[in-house]
Amino acid sequence: MSENTSSDTQDKSAAESTAPTPSSPPTGQKSSAGTSGSEGKSLMFGIVGVIIAFAIVIGLNIIGPSIPGRVDFTENKRHTLSDGTRTILDRLDTEVQVKFYVSQGGEEKIPSVFLNRVRDIENLLREYKREGGGHIKVQKIDPQPDTEEEYNAQLAGIARTQFSDRSEAYYGIAVSCLDQTQALPAIAGISDEQFEYHLTRAISQVFNPKKKKVGLMSALPMTGNPMARQQASIFYQQLEQDYDVEMIEVTASKIADDVDVLVVVHPAGITEAGQYAIDQFILSGKNAVLMVDPFSIEAASQQPEQPQFPGQPPMGGVDPSSNLESLLNSWGLAYNATEAIADIRYRAPEFGDNPVALKLNKEAINTDDVVSEDLTSLLFVLTGGFTEKKLADGLEMKVLAETSESNQYVEPRSAMQDPDKVRADFKASGTKKMLALRLSGKFKTAFPDGPPKEEGEEDGDEKKDDQPAEGLKEAANPSAVYLFADTDFLSPQFALDRRFRSALANHNLPLALNVVEQASGDSALISIRSRASSERPFTKINEIEDAAQAEIVDRMNQLNSRISEIGQQTMTLKQGADGNLTLVMTDEDRSRYEKLKKEEQDARREIRDLRIQAKQEVTSELNAIKWRNILGMPIVIAVIGIVVSLLRKLKTGAK
Amino acid sequence: MSNIISVFKREVAAYFLNPLAYVFIFVFVVLSMVFAFIIGGLLEQREAALTSSFFEFHPWIFMILAPAVGMRLWSEEHRLGTTELLLTLPINPWEAIVGKYLAACVVLFVSLASTWTIVAEVGLLGDPEWGLIFSGYIGSFLIGCTMLAITMAVSAFTRSQVACLVLSVTICFFVTLIGFWMFLDFIDGSVLSPLAGFFASLSVMGQVRSLNNGLFEPATLIYFVTVIGFCLFTTSVAIRTKRS
Numbered sequence: 001m002s003e004n005t006s007s008d009t010q011d012k013s014a015a016e017s018t019a020p021t022p023s024s025p026p027t028g029q030k031s032s033a034g035t036s037g038s039e040g041k042s043l044m045f046g047i048v049g050v051i052i053a054f055a056i057v058i059g060l061n062i063i064g065p066s067i068p069g070r071v072d073f074t075e076n077k078r079h080t081l082s083d084g085t086r087t088i089l090d091r092l093d094t095e096v097q098v099k100f101y102v103s104q105g106g107e108e109k110i111p112s113v114f115l116n117r118v119r120d121i122e123n124l125l126r127e128y129k130r131e132g133g134g135h136i137k138v139q140k141i142d143p144q145p146d147t148e149e150e151y152n153a154q155l156a157g158i159a160r161t162q163f164s165d166r167s168e169a170y171y172g173i174a175v176s177c178l179d180q181t182q183a184l185p186a187i188a189g190i191s192d193e194q195f196e197y198h199l200t201r202a203i204s205q206v207f208n209p210k211k212k213k214v215g216l217m218s219a220l221p222m223t224g225n226p227m228a229r230q231q232a233s234i235f236y237q238q239l240e241q242d243y244d245v246e247m248i249e250v251t252a253s254k255i256a257d258d259v260d261v262l263v264v265v266h267p268a269g270i271t272e273a274g275q276y277a278i279d280q281f282i283l284s285g286k287n288a289v290l291m292v293d294p295f296s297i298e299a300a301s302q303q304p305e306q307p308q309f310p311g312q313p314p315m316g317g318v319d320p321s322s323n324l325e326s327l328l329n330s331w332g333l334a335y336n337a338t339e340a341i342a343d344i345r346y347r348a349p350e351f352g353d354n355p356v357a358l359k360l361n362k363e364a365i366n367t368d369d370v371v372s373e374d375l376t377s378l379l380f381v382l383t384g385g386f387t388e389k390k391l392a393d394g395l396e397m398k399v400l401a402e403t404s405e406s407n408q409y410v411e412p413r414s415a416m417q418d419p420d421k422v423r424a425d426f427k428a429s430g431t432k433k434m435l436a437l438r439l440s441g442k443f444k445t446a447f448p449d450g451p452p453k454e455e456g457e458e459d460g461d462e463k464k465d466d467q468p469a470e471g472l473k474e475a476a477n478p479s480a481v482y483l484f485a486d487t488d489f490l491s492p493q494f495a496l497d498r499r500f501r502s503a504l505a506n507h508n509l510p511l512a513l514n515v516v517e518q519a520s521g522d523s524a525l526i527s528i529r530s531r532a533s534s535e536r537p538f539t540k541i542n543e544i545e546d547a548a549q550a551e552i553v554d555r556m557n558q559l560n561s562r563i564s565e566i567g568q569q570t571m572t573l574k575q576g577a578d579g580n581l582t583l584v585m586t587d588e589d590r591s592r593y594e595k596l597k598k599e600e601q602d603a604r605r606e607i608r609d610l611r612i613q614a615k616q617e618v619t620s621e622l623n624a625i626k627w628r629n630i631l632g633m634p635i636v637i638a639v640i641g642i643v644v645s646l647l648r649k650l651k652t653g654a655k
Numbered sequence: 656m657s658n659i660i661s662v663f664k665r666e667v668a669a670y671f672l673n674p675l676a677y678v679f680i681f682v683f684v685v686l687s688m689v690f691a692f693i694i695g696g697l698l699e700q701r702e703a704a705l706t707s708s709f710f711e712f713h714p715w716i717f718m719i720l721a722p723a724v725g726m727r728l729w730s731e732e733h734r735l736g737t738t739e740l741l742l743t744l745p746i747n748p749w750e751a752i753v754g755k756y757l758a759a760c761v762v763l764f765v766s767l768a769s770t771w772t773i774v775a776e777v778g779l780l781g782d783p784e785w786g787l788i789f790s791g792y793i794g795s796f797l798i799g800c801t802m803l804a805i806t807m808a809v810s811a812f813t814r815s816q817v818a819c820l821v822l823s824v825t826i827c828f829f830v831t832l833i834g835f836w837m838f839l840d841f842i843d844g845s846v847l848s849p850l851a852g853f854f855a856s857l858s859v860m861g862q863v864r865s866l867n868n869g870l871f872e873p874a875t876l877i878y879f880v881t882v883i884g885f886c887l888f889t890t891s892v893a894i895r896t897k898r899s
Contacts, residue, residue, distance in 0.1 A: 042895065046892035046896045050889050053884075053885050053888050053889070054885060057881040057882065057884075061856065061877060061881060064878065065874040067877070069872075070870060070873070073786030073787060073789055073871065075785075079870040111839075112848070113839055115851060116861055116864055123872065192868075536703040539780070539782070625780075626693070628772075629688050629691075630689060630692060632772055633770070633771075633772050634681050634684050637677055637680050641678065644671070644672065645673075
């Protein structure tokens with residue numbers, strides 16, 4: 001190569017004029033002392049030059065991070081301030097101070113693994129400052145122990161964060177405006193995707209401290225139970241950060257006038273009077289978010305397992321099923337309050353492909369609506385569904401999430417216990433069910449005959465003081481009602497990441513909070529909240545797995561049915577004709593029993609073999625993908641290299 | 656400029672008319688794919704993304720491959736004694752340096768481009784974020800170019816290609832390691848702890864992190880441009896010193 005370079009770049013005429021000639025050595029010898037001096041000078045200049053260049057490199061890299069501008073290559077522009085943040089920053093007319101407390105230089109410091117994150121946060125804060133138009137002031141503070149900075153950090157609500165290596169340091173942000181301060185005390189636990197949302201919300205809260213009031217009606221213990229060491233529900237905790245939350249009993253017959261938005265979660269045991277209260281609230285022109293569930297896993301898990309009285313079903317706890325029958329009927333919606341939906345198309349692989357666990361992707365989510373446009377993944381387990389009977393006059397309906405056509409109603413408890421049976425007996429209904437929807441328009445009352453009578457109340461009884469004699473019949477102003485056919489989608493079990501509980505597993509919580517946000521009238525935060533990491537699964541690999549599973553599913557179902565039959569037959573043989581357990585079998589029965597047991601063993605072995613076979617099919621497909629990538633292109637490169645070498649050899653040989 | 660182009664053309668031809676470039680490309684593609692599919696578990700992670708299983712391994716591959724590509728840039732000239740001849744020609748040393756450097760960069764570019772199959776595969780199997788893949792490639796290419804520039808500077812000081820390779824790999828390893836989270840974790844609590852931030856900002860790992868996450872910042876560009884510029888300047892100083 002070098003020979004080529006040298007020979008090629010050799011411009012003959014130039015070389016002749018500049019290359020040393022045979023007669024030149026005397027000149028060179030004459031100036032040898034001078035050359036040595038110039039060599040030394042040149043070396044010194046070189047070293048000085050390199051040192052100066054190095055200093056310039058360091059200097060430029062120090063000022064580099066403060067240079068504005070960035071190119072965001074991500075699809076949903078998650079490194080760029082969202083429109084929601086810009087909207088909120090545009091509203092600012094008073095100075096908001098953002099103080100980034102991070103222990104870095106002294107006795108206390110955050111672990112080095114967070115250094116890159118600190119840099120990212122600083123960059124983001126610069127973006128806030130720039131977009132804030134002079135109303136955002138950013139300060140980075142290193143609060144070392146026993147300093148005024150530490151005192152200020154504590155005053156702002158920032159405490160030391162304990163890291164996984166057991167070290168402790170300050171790593172939080174305080175946002176203040178006039179006398180209002182909001183702290184993000186532990187930003188280590190906030191994911192990159194959620195950071196902007198938390199910061200913007202803090203800015204919004206200090207600038208506009210008056211919170212909207214949310215009335216939360218639920219039969220579930222949303223606020224937790226300190227006696228049972230039960231924490232408040234994650235949905236309640238999230239709501240509390242943005243709103244004044246007032247709990248309302250399911251038995252309430254009136255919703256307070258100062259409630260801005262009503263949120264109803266699993267109203268098990270709600271009375272007609274309770275539904276009337278909701279009805280009147282909506283007719284007053286306010287918005288409501290209503291979540292019912294044919295089988296609340298949370299309610300079921302809190303029911304006592306053992307009956308208090310022998311022979312009686314267990315009493316107490318919350319009914320797993322909830323309904324708002326009168327309201328839903330009047331709006332023209334049908335809802336099955338006792339059965340859950342199984343959907344073969346959207347079954348969740350992480351729940352053993354049980355069709356009652358629905359993992360919805362973009363296909364099932366309405367991405368045209370602002371509350372759900374950025375959502376890509378929702379998980380509903382043992383959910384119900386709505387279908388339209390005849391929508392009430394004056395109402396408009398928008399579906400937010402729905403099942404596929406391959407769905408069927410199933411009995412919830414048995415479906416959880418025996419998913420194989422659900423799959424074996426599955427018959428698609430062919431009609432999509434709505435899981436989440438919005439009704440909007442001018443609502444008419446579901447109680448045209450006036451307030452329902454309470455239990456024990458007779459026709460002639462006088463009305464109570466707090467109940468108007470005649471309620472509203474029709475809304476004067478349009479309002480919106482958001483309906484969900486599930487409530488467990490808000491539980492940590494299904495909404496949060498199983499390993500990192502601070503991270504979202506899907507968009508369940510963003511969807512619920514988005515609708516509350518929209519219902520409360522401010523949707524600026526919606527576009528920021530929905531930026532949780534979106535899943536991008538290998539859909540083809542899922543299809544390969546589905547195909548492998550489909551090949552064996554019929555045979556598996558046959559074998560499972562046969563095993564059930566064998567179980568019943570062997571039980572009959574054991575029990576004898578009188579139904580009591582027989583201690584001694586006849587020879588004929590014993591031989592039959594052993595034959596059945598052998599058949600059962602064979603069936604179980606075949607099931608295992610079928611599973612292994614399906615797994616092997618998937619594995620071999622994946623291996624084929626791996627090897628065609630590992631070897632495909634390298635073989636092509638090797639062939640090209642060999643051909644080029646051979647051609648070159650032939651050419652050289654010919655010469 | 657025409658001198659740069661003629662040096663560049665000749666060097667590119669020299670690379671690709673010999674089996675050597677194909678060996679580099681072959682090794683790079685095989686290693687990248689093995690890291691992605693076997694060690695990184697690309698298919699097992701079930702996510703149509705290349706960041707953690709593909710791009711994050713590139714600094715470790717380039718720390719050996721880039722010195723292997725660049726070790727002969729000046730060491731070979733020194734060994735054969737053609738540096739002096741080259742510098743007697745009517746071209747500026749800068750032109751020779753830039754021409755040679757860009758030609759070596761082409762080898763890295765072709766190596767990266769040859770991994771297109773994994774991009775196509777991910778596209779066939781799912782719906783990846785194309786912007787993230789694009790920025791990941793930019794990051795990988797910049798890392799390769801930086802390591803190549805380091806190698807070029809080292810090769811300007813030595814006649815031995817082996818010495819150049821060993822020294823360059825060591826420097827590139829250091830430049831990668833000081834930003835690696837395990838190293839930063841390791842030095843926590845040691846005397847080097849106060850320098851952790853400085854180390855992280857000097858490392859290619861720290862710089863390429865934002866690019867792998869789909870964000871291209873001026874600071875990242877400044878880092879790569881200044882480090883490459885500094886290495887090429889050091890090369891020119893070494894060459895000029897030798898010439899004088």
